[in-house]
Amino acid sequence: MMKKLILKLTLLMAxxxxxxxxxxxxxIEVDNLPTAANTFLNDHFKEAKILSVTREKEPLSGTExxxxxxxxxxxxxxxxxxxTEVEALDNTVAIxxxxxxxxxxxxxxxxxxxxxxxxxxxxxHGFDVELTNALDLEFDATGKFIRIDx
Numbered sequence: 001m002m003k004k005l006i007l008k009l010t011l012l013m014a015x016x017x018x019x020x021x022x023x024x025x026x027x028i029e030v031d032n033l034p035t036a037a038n039t040f041l042n043d044h045f046k047e048a049k050i051l052s053v054t055r056e057k058e059p060l061s062g063t064e065x066x067x068x069x070x071x072x073x074x075x076x077x078x079x080x081x082x083x084t085e086v087e088a089l090d091n092t093v094a095i096x097x098x099x100x101x102x103x104x105x106x107x108x109x110x111x112x113x114x115x116x117x118x119x120x121x122x123x124x125h126g127f128d129v130e131l132t133n134a135l136d137l138e139f140d141a142t143g144k145f146i147r148i149d150x
Contacts, residue, residue, distance in 0.1 A: 028065075043098070048073065050068075050069060062079045064079070072090055073087065085119065087120075091134065097116075097117055103142065117129055125138070125140065125141070
């Protein structure tokens with residue numbers, strides 16, 4: 001009985017160590033970003049200069065890329081180069097919205113004309129949007145407003 005318990009604990013610790021050691025973050029060159037990520041940056045942030053690019057290998061979600069721009073905007077991409085999050089590091093600064101679904105941009109302009117979008121996250125349900133006034137809004141995958149996130 002005790003041997004089985006020790007064996008299980010040893011196995012559990014080995015698996016935990018393997019998972020932790022797989023989490024690896026490294027700085028890479030811009031040329032090593034997936035093509036889709038480079039295209040996205042050129043299309044929507046061509047005025048900004050790229051300060052750093054990191055690639056992180058997550059055990060569960062796979063490879064992710066994080067790009068920091070000189071305008072203090074951070075863009076995250078999945079392994080294929082599709083954006084997953086765009087965030088201005090200064091909470092009162094609005095991000096460009098040329099890549100955001102039109103219904104989301106329209107809703108924000110109509111209901112919060114003095115505020116901009118500070119960050120947007122792609123989620124399983126749709127989009128999580130934070131405004132420059134710190135209000136969090138949720139939208140479905142088509143850009144339809146769902147609710148204010150408490």
